[in-house]
Amino acid sequence: MDPLDLLNQVAAEVRVCVQCQLNVSRKNAVPGEGPPNAEVLFIGEGPGFYENEQGRPFVGAAGKFLDELLQRAHLQREKVFITNVVKCRPPGNRDPLPEELEACSWFLDRQIEAINPMVIVTLGRFSMAKFMGNVRISDVHGQSRWVNGRLVVAMFHPAAALHQPSLKNAVLDDFGRLPGYLTQARTNRDKMQAVQVTSEDENLPDEDKPTQLSLF
Ligand code: URA
Numbered sequence: 671m672d673p674l675d676l677l678n679q680v681a682a683e684v685r686v687c688v689q690c691q692l693n694v695s696r697k698n699a700v701p702g703e704g705p706p707n708a709e710v711l712f713i714g715e716g717p718g719f720y721e722n723e724q725g726r727p728f729v730g731a732a733g734k735f736l737d738e739l740l741q742r743a744h745l746q747r748e749k750v751f752i753t754n755v756v757k758c759r760p761p762g763n764r765d766p767l768p769e770e771l772e773a774c775s776w777f778l779d780r781q782i783e784a785i786n787p788m789v790i791v792t793l794g795r796f797s798m799a800k801f802m803g804n805v806r807i808s809d810v811h812g813q814s815r816w817v818n819g820r821l822v823v824a825m826f827h828p829a830a831a832l833h834q835p836s837l838k839n840a841v842l843d844d845f846g847r848l849p850g851y852l853t854q855a856r857t858n859r860d861k862m863q864a865v866q867v868t869s870e871d872e873n874l875p876d877e878d879k880p881t882q883l884s885l886f
Contacts, residue, residue: 673706676784680777684757690773692758698725702753702781709852710745711787712736713778713797714754715827716766722759727752732829736793739828739841743848751785753778755796766796775800788855790820791848794827812844814851819862821855823848 671679681701687693700717703726720730728736740747756766756774766774778800782790792798795807801822802810814823823844831841 671784673784673786676780677706680780680784684777687757687773687777690758690770692756692760692770695761696758697722699757700725700727700754700759701757701777702727702751704751704753704785705749706751706785708749708751708785708787709855710750710789710791710848711782711785712750712752712791712793713800714752714793715796716754716756716763717759718763718829719759727754728828731832732827735828735832739845742842743845745848751781751787753781755800771796788820788859789848789852790817790822792822792824794825794830798824811840812847814854821851821858823851 684699684701687699693699696717698717698721700721704711714728714732717727718730718732720733721727727733736752737747740750755778756770757777758774760766760770790801792801798805798807798810801817802815802824805824807824807826810824811826812824814821816822825844826837826841828841831837
């Protein structure tokens with residue numbers, strides 16, 4: 671399916687979803703937003719008060735700080751995709767429950783499949799756990815690891831830095847490393863594409879094989 675069609679289909683399903691109890695208290699579900707060809711996908715925790723009001727991710731105080739962090743990483747908000755592990759607001763901004771994470775995971779999985787991002791940035795421990803398992807965010811923040819061919823970077827949640835000012839410099843430093851990770855992911859993608867082209871060429875008849883030009 672075309673990536674935009676798949677994203678639109680997921681968003682339509684999210685808006686009418688009744689797979690967990692969060693549907694009862696939500697005003698608006700928040701599927702996420704961004705272009706289908708985004709190189710970078712940001713995954714937060716769940717909508718807060720303002721997100722529930724507007725149906726858009728990261729539009730409250732944490733969102734304002736995220737905008738600042740994106741600038742620091744030389745990224746434009748319109749060019750990245752932003753979503754959450756749960757698409758409906760947990761009442762009182764409590765942590766999402768395991769059954770809510772489980773019920774919502776198929777939406778996120780299909781968003782990842784549609785966007786096919788090179789880099790996934792996890793914001794906070796719930797999205798981090800989806801890719802990195804049982805690690806401590808204080809140990810791995812700012813670090814990356816390859817997961818299924820994508821570079822996953824663990825970040826503190828922007829709201830954590832707003833509540834604990836001592837984290838702010840760490841978050842700023844971590845986001846400052848994102849351009850380097852993006853370069854690393856692009857280099858890897860180019861190498862993989864080259865390997866793929868080479869192995870496809872092996873099946874070509876000799877006369878169709880690319881030749882390396884020599885200056886001598
Ligand atoms: N916090 C999140 O994790 N997600 C949002 O969309 C807003 C605040």
